[in-house]
Amino acid sequence: MIAGPALEINNLHVGMGVQSILRGIDLTVQEGEIVAVIGANGVGKTTLMRAISGVYASQEGHIRFYGEDITHWPSHEIVACGLLQAPEGRQIFSAMSVRENLILGGGPLGLSELDKVLSLFPLLGDRMQQNAGSLSGGEQQMLCVARALMRRPKMLLLDEPSLGLAPKIIKLIFNLVQSIRNTGVSILLVEQNARSALAVADRAAVMDGGRIVLSGQASQLLDDPRVKETYLGGNAQHAPAANNEAAS
Amino acid sequence: MDYYLQQLVIGLSLGMVYALVAIGFTLIFGVLNVVNFAHGEVYTIGAFVGLLIFVSFAPPLVVVLLVVLAVGAMTGVGLERFAFKPFRRFNDEATLKSRAMREATLMSSLALSIVAREGIELFFGSQFQSLPLKHMLNSPIKIGPVTIVDGDLIIFGTSFLMLAGLQFVLKHTSVGLSIRAVSNNPLGARYVGVNTDRTIAWTFAVGSGMGAVAGILVGLYYGAIFPAMGFTPGIKAFVAMVMGGLSSIPGAVVCALIIGISEAMSSIFVSSVWQDLVAYAFLIITLIFFPRGIFGGARERV
Numbered sequence: 001m002i003a004g005p006a007l008e009i010n011n012l013h014v015g016m017g018v019q020s021i022l023r024g025i026d027l028t029v030q031e032g033e034i035v036a037v038i039g040a041n042g043v044g045k046t047t048l049m050r051a052i053s054g055v056y057a058s059q060e061g062h063i064r065f066y067g068e069d070i071t072h073w074p075s076h077e078i079v080a081c082g083l084l085q086a087p088e089g090r091q092i093f094s095a096m097s098v099r100e101n102l103i104l105g106g107g108p109l110g111l112s113e114l115d116k117v118l119s120l121f122p123l124l125g126d127r128m129q130q131n132a133g134s135l136s137g138g139e140q141q142m143l144c145v146a147r148a149l150m151r152r153p154k155m156l157l158l159d160e161p162s163l164g165l166a167p168k169i170i171k172l173i174f175n176l177v178q179s180i181r182n183t184g185v186s187i188l189l190v191e192q193n194a195r196s197a198l199a200v201a202d203r204a205a206v207m208d209g210g211r212i213v214l215s216g217q218a219s220q221l222l223d224d225p226r227v228k229e230t231y232l233g234g235n236a237q238h239a240p241a242a243n244n245e246a247a248s
Numbered sequence: 249m250d251y252y253l254q255q256l257v258i259g260l261s262l263g264m265v266y267a268l269v270a271i272g273f274t275l276i277f278g279v280l281n282v283v284n285f286a287h288g289e290v291y292t293i294g295a296f297v298g299l300l301i302f303v304s305f306a307p308p309l310v311v312v313l314l315v316v317l318a319v320g321a322m323t324g325v326g327l328e329r330f331a332f333k334p335f336r337r338f339n340d341e342a343t344l345k346s347r348a349m350r351e352a353t354l355m356s357s358l359a360l361s362i363v364a365r366e367g368i369e370l371f372f373g374s375q376f377q378s379l380p381l382k383h384m385l386n387s388p389i390k391i392g393p394v395t396i397v398d399g400d401l402i403i404f405g406t407s408f409l410m411l412a413g414l415q416f417v418l419k420h421t422s423v424g425l426s427i428r429a430v431s432n433n434p435l436g437a438r439y440v441g442v443n444t445d446r447t448i449a450w451t452f453a454v455g456s457g458m459g460a461v462a463g464i465l466v467g468l469y470y471g472a473i474f475p476a477m478g479f480t481p482g483i484k485a486f487v488a489m490v491m492g493g494l495s496s497i498p499g500a501v502v503c504a505l506i507i508g509i510s511e512a513m514s515s516i517f518v519s520s521v522w523q524d525l526v527a528y529a530f531l532i533i534t535l536i537f538f539p540r541g542i543f544g545g546a547r548e549r550v
Contacts, residue, residue, distance in 0.1 A: 053439065054438075055435070055438055074443075075439070076438070076443040078441075079440065079441025085439050087436075087439050091435050091436035091439055092436060093429050093432045093437075094432065095428075095432045096425075096429070100425060100428075103425060104425055104426070104429050104437075104440045105440050107422075107441050147440060148440075
């Protein structure tokens with residue numbers, strides 16, 4: 001018997017008012033896989049992530065999580081079935097302590113996952129009583145991911161985890177993505193930082209204009225001339241500059 | 249000197265009542281960025297429910313307070329259901345705290361408050377309800393040179409317990425954490441799986457429960473229970489909320505105490521008919537000189 005995919009998206013359409021943003025997205029993530037979605041600003045990556053988590057309503061198409069159709073579920077039920085997101089902009093509770101952020105992340109599990117999560121993010125352990133708003137950008141990003149892991153997710157959606165962070169921290173975050181996958185969590189990653197994302201992912205898809213225009217093994221996409229030209233800045237020397245531009 | 253002390257005690261218990269009412273405003277403003285204009289009527293309903301229970305069963309005061317708390321909470325949930333929820337489509341973070349919602353719910357809560365007040369008047373008449381004297385909280389107590397009534401102590405004690413209880417709920421229970429989470433970052437709350445609709449209903453329950461208890465306490469203290477009784481304390485609590493910075497609970501409590509004490513003290517200098525002016529003077533001063541509340545720009549919510 002072949003197990004179905006962890007996450008399966010069919011022909012997903014999402015619009016705001018008269019404007020349509022996603023125009024038929026098809027995407028699957030197998031259990032234990034890291035899938036990256038890359039693309040420029042404004043092509044609908046974050047909209048896709050918000051639609052999966054039930055923050056935006058979908059007009060057409062289906063989202064299935066382990067076979068269950070979650071397309072029109074409210075966001076708290078999607079979280080309850082193990083599909084968690086570390087959203088764009090972090091969305092941590094800045095006026096509350098790190099500890100309270102983690103408790104909220106745990107939901108009914110409370111702090112039962114705390115040791116496991118702190119072993120991935122030892123830095124947060126020293127900051128438990130501090131206000132989350134007083135953390136540095138990198139620490140806030142870690143808190144955002146840690147908060148999602150407190151709920152013992154089956155799958156983690158990461159929306160632009162590298163946004164606005166120093167290169168050293170970005171490297172650290174992507175190493176953590178690997179470690180999280182090694183604990184058995186499937187990952188869907190959305191990034192503008194295409195090089196780092198493709199390096200860590202198993203498979204990847206390129207989004208443009210609300211559609212997926214290209215997909216395949218991440219290693220293949222790294223070598224694809226079209227991807228190279230548009231998203232990796234032609235040659236390796238120019239890549240960091242291109243990334244900075246994309247991020248700014 | 250004794251008179252000053254006496255007025256201070258009265259001011260403190262008065263301030264505590266305003267604090268209880270102000271917290272309802274503050275909590276609701278925190279999660280929804282809206283002012284609940286029917287909050288004063290919740291106070292009135294609390295007083296009338298308490299009165300009915302007293303007259304028909306004459307149970308101990310604690311029982312009355314608990315029943316009023318529960319009825320107030322249910323009133324709050326109903327209020328949210330009919331005056332606030334219908335205006336909340338809630339598809340994204342912009343909707344929750346949008347200006348359109350603020351204006352729509354301002355009108356709907358005001359409308360519901362008029363219906364509630366007129367409904368009570370239709371049923372009970374607009375005059376003061378006569379309260380059996382033995383239920384009133386005004387037996388004098390002499391503490392040293394100061395004479396106060398037991399109502400002052402009961403109001404202060406009950407309010408203090410409720411404020412402490414609220415702090416516990418907000419810091420240590422999952423409902424309280426959810427309320428603070430929605431207040432701090434409604435979008436973030438959705439990503440951790442907080443049921444926003446339910447949390448908002450809980451916020452109304454907590455805030456309205458406290459407002460209703462304040463109503464019966466004051467009713468028993470002054471022996472004055474009538475349909476329009478919620479208006480003045482509602483306005484004063486609203487002033488306390490604005491002075492405290494709109495969504496800060498500590499700010500609202502401190503400002504409510506300042507207003508209460510100032511009012512009581514003012515009666516030393518001017519006739520007590522002018523007492524109500526104190527709160528409005530504070531409001532004007534706050535709005536002119538401290539538009540973000542007297543505790544400055546700190547935006548710590550709830």
